[in-house]
Amino acid sequence: MTAQFKPAPPDDDSERQSGAIALSEFFDGHPVATFAIDTKHVITHWNRACEQLLGWSKGAMVGTSNHWQAFYPKARPLLADLVISGEQVEFDRYYEGKYDNSSLIPDAFEAEDFFPNIGKSGHWLHFTAAPLRDHGGRLVGAIETLLDVTERRVAENALRRAHDNLEHVVEKRTAQLAEVNERLEDDIRARQLADAELRRRNIELTELNDQLSMAQQQLVQSEKLASIGQLAAGVAHEINNPIGYIFSNFGTLQTYLAQLFDMLDVYQQAEASVADPDMAARLRAMREDIDLGFLREDIPALMSESKEGIVRVRHIVQDLKDFSRVDANQEWAWADLHQGIDSTLNIVANEVKYKAEVVKQYGDIPDIECLPLQINQVVMNLVVNAAHAIAGPERGRIAVRTGVLDAEQVWLEVEDNGSGIAPEALKRIFDPFFTTKAVGKGTGLGLSLAYGIVQKHAGRIEVDTELGRGTRFRVVLPVRHSVPEQEAGA
Ligand SMILES: Nc1ncnc2c1ncn2[C@@H]1O[C@H](COP(=O)(O)OP(=O)(O)OP(=O)(O)O)[C@@H](O)[C@H]1O
Ligand SMILES: [Mg+2]
Structure with a gap:
């Protein structure tokens, strides 16, 4: 314009x-x-x-x-x-x-x-x-x-100030929020750490608890063994004498009986020449009444059966004595475990060979300081048990293995593919006299004996079993015998 x-x-x-x-x-x-x-x-x-x-x-x-x-x-x-x-x-x-x-x-x-x-x-x-x-x-x-434009500028300024103020407030709030957030994150991190720590402690505690209950079990077991040992020693001693003379008397009795039968034979032959017919009739009647022919067959059978029984009782008494004094007449010695196992397997070969094939899987292990005969006893009990567990018509398999656990410990295993052990029985297998075997077939001392021996060696026995699949016993033994403190001090 x-x-x-x-x-x-x-x-x-x-x-x-x-x-x-x-x-x-x-x-x-x-x-x-x-x-x-x-x-x-x-x-x-x-x-x-x-x-x-x-x-x-x-x-x-x-x-x-x-x-x-x-x-x-x-x-x-x-x-x-x-x-x-x-x-x-x-x-x-x-x-x-x-x-x-x-x-x-x-x-x-x-x-x-x-x-x-x-x-x-x-x-x-x-x-x-x-x-x-x-x-x-x-x-x-x-x-x-x-x-x-004063009014507009004033309003604008006020607006700007309000805006700045708002921005400032927002900034402040944002900073506060960020701070709170950071604190929260710190909190979460701390909590996670505490949580992990708790979980770790829990695991530690559980492990400790397991160890404790294992130690407790072992204590109970050794306690049982100790009292049973005392009892067994007493009983064995008491039974040993009578069994001794019953056994020797039995031999004499057998001889006397044989003589009596010979005597009766002579009398029987003389029967025909007895002049008095009454006496002859009485003799015949009595002979028929007592069925002398049967007695002649049955008495020796009864005798030998009884003798077998007495032999078994003597055996049990011997086991009891062994059990109560596991370290009697034994010296600690460095021994080749494989040699011991081999000789033990030879001894039990008869008991095992018809039931199972024995497979040896030996590792490269050092000699160990032990009571060799007692270790053999352990192996024998385990192998015989394994053979007994194989009951079916098919030939089973028993594996005997050895190996090194670490520089200080070796292990030996006896594994069978037999019946396995039921959970209820598993709790008691190391108890003295616990047996699932028929009367006369087992005394229930084998494993408690083995347990006592292994304990004496400061070792341990582990069992892994499944019904119908089989059982594996593992014995862990220290390479070197360490003398227990109270003995070392004595
Ligand atoms: N390898 C195995 N498989 C299945 N059961 C077993 C095995 N070893 C042991 N057992 C069970 O443990 C029980 C106790 O065994 P232990 O050796 O102590 O006594 P036993 O064999 O019955 O009698 P003993 O050994 O005195 O002749 C056995 O009766 C059996 O039930
Ligand atoms: Mg046995």
């Missing part, structure tokens, strides 16, 4: 009649504060809104170049002055970063700034300066409008 402009004093009478007067009225009454200067920077117009906004009267301003006074404490060009001078350097110097080309009017500029000197507490003004040109397009002055 290019305004037609004639610089002239505002109350020039001749011009009040023309269109320019109307323009002057229009200018004065325009609600936007506006002033105009000519090319010499002299104020030509200063409207009422301008007076009101800036507090400087038209009379004081028009005709002077003091328009800066309304804005600044020191003289300097305004945007309108720069539109006239057109000096780019000046624009940059006085309005750097604050001015812009007007989006509506070509060649016009606008800027916004705060003026602390205006009014009581200063004002924000948005001002636009545009060149004024005559018909020929010549520059004749400049016009500048001033929009009071």
